[in-house]
Amino acid sequence: MKGSLIILGFFIVGCLMGRMDILPEWATNDALATYSLYTLLCLVGMSIGFDTRCWGILREMHLKVLLVPLFIIIGTFAGAAVACLLLGDMPLQHVLGVGAGFGYYSLSSIIITKMVNPVLGSVALLCNIIRELTTLLTAPLLLRVFGKLGPVAGGGATAMDTTLPIIVRFAGERYGIIAVFSGMFLTVAVPVLVTFIFS
Template identity: 50%
Template sequence: MKGSITIVSFFIAGVLLGRFIDIPAILTAEAPTLYALYALMFLVGISIGSDKKALQALKQQNLKIILVPLATIIGTLIGSALISFALSDRSITDCLAVGSGFGYYSLSSIFITQYKGAELGTIALVSNIMRELLALLAAPLLIRYFGKLAPISVGGATTADTTLPIITKFCGKEFVIISIVHGITVDLSVPFLVTFFCTI
């Protein structure tokens, strides 16, 4: 939760600076954001490649473990498509692009800003931060009403890192491997799905 508050604080600070201070044009151009995106993709690759425990755990598990992230991806996309009918000013592809962030607010919001503009990028940032906060704060309620896989599904791409301690605490250690595999699988889908929905 501390990480999410830090991210939100930096975002609010950026909005206030952009609103009340004359920022040099070089900082508001597309090039710095694009380079930040390249750096993020590189770091994501390092993170996944260096997590030997997670990759080893994947090899030891039955292929049914992949059904959990698939259910998360499909369920999120269906929900995003349905919500588009209630939003007259947003297309179904806009909603699907935002939903495809799966809680990975830093990467997805940069992609969406690049393709669709700052307004939708900001919506993606807030939406995905709210998804992570819901997983962090409502895990006990999610387990009580929907079962132990619910916090993992709600956590989306964050279940291999920021929401993993909460999932371990409330779901039990036997769900750690599922959570890590889920997080990595959903994580990998983000750049592909967001780009796809932003460009069709």
Template identity: 45%
Template sequence: MKGSLIIVGFFVLGTLCGVFHLIPIDIVIDSKVSFYALCALMFSVGLSVGNDPQTLKNFRSLNPRLIFLPIMTILGTLAGSAAVSLILTHRSLTDCLAVGSGFGYYSLSSIFITEYKGAELGTIALLANISREILTLLAAPLLVRWFGNLAPISAGGATTMDTTLPIITRTSGQQFVVVSIFHGFVVDFSVPFLVTLFCSI
């Protein structure tokens, strides 16, 4: 939750800097700051995965049927995004699918979408994916009660290997830690491929 608020705070700060012209816009656009920030972010993700070989070892102990959990999360999210495009008639199907393909990974997906589709859709992606994370953090106990122990894992999307892992562990149980990390890893890995796919269509 704290991390989400910090991200939103920086977004608000950037918006204010843009509104009051505190930073020349030419510096930001011409220097491709967002591209270099994205490269640094991808490097950090790779570093964190490569630095924890135990995570990869734990994946081998998973029930093979649970491999389908991240696949169903991806398919369910894309189906929901497609349904939303029927309501938001001013947005194309591919725009909605691109936003949905963030799966809660707001920092990465919003940068990609801003690069491909512009700041407006990038901002929508940022807010939509932050909302997914916050809703998972707040609603995890209810999701377990109503839909079972796997529900908050699926709802968390790409965040289940980091920010939402503690609440999932507390509500679903310690035995779902490896499942949650595996789910987050697979969904997380799919984000750059799916977002760029839908942005380029």
């Protein structure tokens, strides 16, 4: 949780610096955001490629494990559609695009900022940080209400890293393996789905 709060702190500092207009010209350049996005995508690919444990899990688990991230995607989009009805003035495309971050705040918010606008990118960042913090704080409750896959679904893409310790602690090692696979699947799905929704 400390890491999430640090990221939230940097976001708030960035908002204040932008609001006070004290950033140098090169920091507000569109090309910088594009190259940051390319670098982030490369690092995500490298982290997945280097994680031999994930590839071993894929070989060992049955095809049923594929249903976990697929149902997380379906559930997230269903929840986003309900949220769209409650929000009223926000287009369904925007709500689905924000939901398609699956907790992966850094990548999804950069893509949305680049493809739509910085305001929606900031909304995506906050929504995905809130998803991660909610999973960290309510994992025992998610487990009690939704079963052992509850914290895995709540964590979304973060189930393979930041929320994994809390998932293993409350759901057990077996569900930790499922969480790593599901998080890896969703991490790969984020740039594909977000780009598809806004293209």
